[in-house]
Amino acid sequence: MVTEKIKSLLQEGLDLYGYGKIKEAVEKWKEVLELDPGNLLAMDYLHSAGVDVDKLFEKEEKREDVEDLLKNGKTLEAYERVIREERNSLYKICLFELVRYCLDREFREKYLKRKVVPQKLVSERELLRKTLTPADAFIASQIDGKLTVEDLIDITDMNEFELCMSLSRLEREGIIKV
Amino acid sequence: MATIGIDLGTTNSVVASVIGGTPVVIKSKEGYNLTPSVFAVTSKGRKLAGHLAKRQAILNPERTIWGIKRLMGKRFDSPECKLLREKYPYKIVPDERGFAAVQIGDRIYSPQEISAFILVELKRVAEEYFGEEVKKAIVTVPAHFNDNQRQATKEAAQLAGLQLLKIINEPTASALAYGLRWAKGKKIVAVYDLGGGTFDISILQIGDGIYEVLATSGDTFLGGDDFDARIVDLLAEHLRKERGVDIYGDPMALQRVKDAAEKAKIELSTREETVVNLPFISSLGKEPVHLIRPVKRAELEAITYDLVEKTIGICYKTIQDAGIKIDDISDVLLVGGMTRMPLVRRKVEQFFGKPPVRGVHPDEAVAIGAAIEADALEKRSAEVLLIDVTPISLGIAVKGGVFHKIIERNTKIPVKKVEKFTTSKDNQDKVIIMVFQGESSKAEQNELLGEFVLSGIRPAPAGVPEIEVEFEVDHNGVVNVSARDVATGVAQSISVHQHVTLDEKRRKFAEEELKEFEISLKERW
Numbered sequence: 001m002v003t004e005k006i007k008s009l010l011q012e013g014l015d016l017y018g019y020g021k022i023k024e025a026v027e028k029w030k031e032v033l034e035l036d037p038g039n040l041l042a043m044d045y046l047h048s049a050g051v052d053v054d055k056l057f058e059k060e061e062k063r064e065d066v067e068d069l070l071k072n073g074k075t076l077e078a079y080e081r082v083i084r085e086e087r088n089s090l091y092k093i094c095l096f097e098l099v100r101y102c103l104d105r106e107f108r109e110k111y112l113k114r115k116v117v118p119q120k121l122v123s124e125r126e127l128l129r130k131t132l133t134p135a136d137a138f139i140a141s142q143i144d145g146k147l148t149v150e151d152l153i154d155i156t157d158m159n160e161f162e163l164c165m166s167l168s169r170l171e172r173e174g175i176i177k178v
Numbered sequence: 179m180a181t182i183g184i185d186l187g188t189t190n191s192v193v194a195s196v197i198g199g200t201p202v203v204i205k206s207k208e209g210y211n212l213t214p215s216v217f218a219v220t221s222k223g224r225k226l227a228g229h230l231a232k233r234q235a236i237l238n239p240e241r242t243i244w245g246i247k248r249l250m251g252k253r254f255d256s257p258e259c260k261l262l263r264e265k266y267p268y269k270i271v272p273d274e275r276g277f278a279a280v281q282i283g284d285r286i287y288s289p290q291e292i293s294a295f296i297l298v299e300l301k302r303v304a305e306e307y308f309g310e311e312v313k314k315a316i317v318t319v320p321a322h323f324n325d326n327q328r329q330a331t332k333e334a335a336q337l338a339g340l341q342l343l344k345i346i347n348e349p350t351a352s353a354l355a356y357g358l359r360w361a362k363g364k365k366i367v368a369v370y371d372l373g374g375g376t377f378d379i380s381i382l383q384i385g386d387g388i389y390e391v392l393a394t395s396g397d398t399f400l401g402g403d404d405f406d407a408r409i410v411d412l413l414a415e416h417l418r419k420e421r422g423v424d425i426y427g428d429p430m431a432l433q434r435v436k437d438a439a440e441k442a443k444i445e446l447s448t449r450e451e452t453v454v455n456l457p458f459i460s461s462l463g464k465e466p467v468h469l470i471r472p473v474k475r476a477e478l479e480a481i482t483y484d485l486v487e488k489t490i491g492i493c494y495k496t497i498q499d500a501g502i503k504i505d506d507i508s509d510v511l512l513v514g515g516m517t518r519m520p521l522v523r524r525k526v527e528q529f530f531g532k533p534p535v536r537g538v539h540p541d542e543a544v545a546i547g548a549a550i551e552a553d554a555l556e557k558r559s560a561e562v563l564l565i566d567v568t569p570i571s572l573g574i575a576v577k578g579g580v581f582h583k584i585i586e587r588n589t590k591i592p593v594k595k596v597e598k599f600t601t602s603k604d605n606q607d608k609v610i611i612m613v614f615q616g617e618s619s620k621a622e623q624n625e626l627l628g629e630f631v632l633s634g635i636r637p638a639p640a641g642v643p644e645i646e647v648e649f650e651v652d653h654n655g656v657v658n659v660s661a662r663d664v665a666t667g668v669a670q671s672i673s674v675h676q677h678v679t680l681d682e683k684r685r686k687f688a689e690e691e692l693k694e695f696e697i698s699l700k701e702r703w
Contacts (some may be wrong), residue, residue, distance in 0.1 A: 127457040128468060137458030138430040141437070142233065146208045154220050155234035 183548025189374025192545035196553035251326035297338035349380035351547030393500035409439035575621035
């Protein structure tokens with residue numbers, strides 16, 4: 001639906017542009033960016049129409065809190081902040097991609113580069129005092145001091161990133177150590 | 179080079195070896211005595227065997243193969259296979275010769291290939307322990323396995339790169355493990371084997387190295403898994419009643435409850451009470467749901483009593499089939515992890531009127547016995563060598579669909595027997611020789627091992643031509659059958675094992691795949 005709408009807006013803009021109605025065309029393409037903030041075609045057309053595309057995003061408020069967390073190595077916390085938010089602007093999309101990239105790199109370094117065997121630090125009974133999702137509790141229940149992170153990926157049928165997310169949350173809660 | 183004994187079980191498998199004169203079970207590097215007989219291909223295409231495969235079974239049911247032993251050497255249209263198709267979540271399909279096979283994605287695996295993956299995992303466990311290549315092995319099979327099932331097992335071992343010294347019967351291996359080879363004179367022994375997935379009861383007569391199976395029976399769907407399932411039901415019902423949560427629809431929760439049920443069952447063999455403790459098993463909105471439920475031994479016994487009773491009923495019938503009285507039995511041997519359960523021990527003791535023999539871990543007995551025999555074969559020590567017998571009668575179908583036995587069960591092998599037959603119609607120029615194995619007088623109720631046609635018989639009235647049928651079982655248990663028209667000398671023969679084994683092309687393909695798997699295991703560990 002949205003793609004159809006975008007397609008038609010892009011085309012309408014081109015038609016208007018062809019009739020010399022530049023202002024109206026620009027409005028159509030801006031509408032596209034509202035629907036799909038990273039749309040390269042729209043940005044390209046706007047650029048051709050003499051619009052300073054970068055300026056379009058300047059109104060955006062900077063997320064200094066997230067950028068600070070990243071600078072201080074608190075990638076997981078930064079990720080937890082950006083994942084909850086709507087990614088409705090180019091800036092927000094870029095920030096999210098950046099945080100995710102940093103976290104992914106951190107996970108690879110920490111859990112997947114070598115054979116890593118996570119160890120459980122608390123008993124099932126002690127787990128009651130923590131706050132966990134059922135999925136994280138399931139991962140915790142599979143950690144037996146024998147399975148490697150690679151094994152855990154195989155037996156849980158989760159993707160690497162999801163599983164590493166779970167492991168790092170369990171680690172932060174003091175439930176496991178790696 | 180070390181020799182090993184392998185108990186290739188329905189649910190779990192064990193590998194053992196004689197080290198410095200003592201038979202011991204070989205623990206994996208991860209510390210396990212048992213290896214689950216489970217094979218899986220993950221959604222990412224990775225092949226897993228043993229513990230890892232078992233642990234993802236509930237999350238990946240269609241690509242996880244367990245209980246493959248029940249399909250070994252079975253035809254797709256057999257009643258057993260029909261039942262399995264209803265029970266197993268994975269896909270069972272016929273192969274090009276009509277035998278049962280399984281399908282994962284678009285790849286079809288024969289049961290012997292799946293078993294080979296499990297054997298490769300066991301081989302890895304042994305090789306890591308010895309620090310060198312291990313090749314020579316004995317693999318055990320249930321006493322009731324027919325030739326097709328034994329040939330399939332043999333092929334599985336070959337595919338796994340093992341040099342199979344011999345196949346021996348599980349109850350025989352157990353008797354060896356319990357040291358009954360030292361027995362003087364003849365004695366009758368009952369082997370009660372309650373494993374993870376199946377129950378077997380065998381009545382053996384042992385004497386002078388010969389282990390005759392007088393009778394064997396069981397239930398291929400009765401074992402530890404059923405006991406676990408009862409506990410899972412109990413816990414699921416508790417959660418449903420207390421919190422309104424259904425764990426059967428939640429694979430992650432179900433996997434945890436299953437693991438906990440098995441653990442609780444094991445604990446209740448040595449303790450009167452245990453507590454199942456599974457925090458954050460589920461959630462209701464934002465509120466977490468925990469499963470905390472004490473379970474008493476008496477409660478477990480109450481919910482599984484009928485399962486144990488069922489085994490006793492089968493024991494009663496088997497003793498009747500063997501044509502003996504309970505008092506004729508001198509020793510009762512317990513085999514299989516489930517016999518650690520106090521209720522099982524109690525009921526068995528009550529029924530047989532004597533306490534079971536102690537001294538061997540019941541879940542290790544079969545592998546230990548196989549290891550003892552493998553070691554003896556390797557050293558050629560006459561003392562413990564088993565004398566092999568044909569486990570089930572062999573014969574052909576004759577007029578009216580009657581099964582005519584040519585080699586009776588418990589006949590020592592190698593053996594060769596010849597019998598004369600004739601035609602049933604005037605001028606009959608050919609006969610179809612259908613080779614069966616079984617004990618039923620109706621041929622169709624027995625297992626068809628193979629068939630061939632003898633043609634070119636000289637025209638003559640019915641009953642005149644003489645057709646000699648020769649059965650030969652070699653020392654490996656391979657059955658060769660030939661038929662000859664005495665008047666013309668025209669002959670035909672088959673080696674019946676060719677029937678069930680893979681053709682050259684499929685075998686080559688499987689061997690390559692298994693080699694790759696073996697390499698991937700070595701890289702992983």
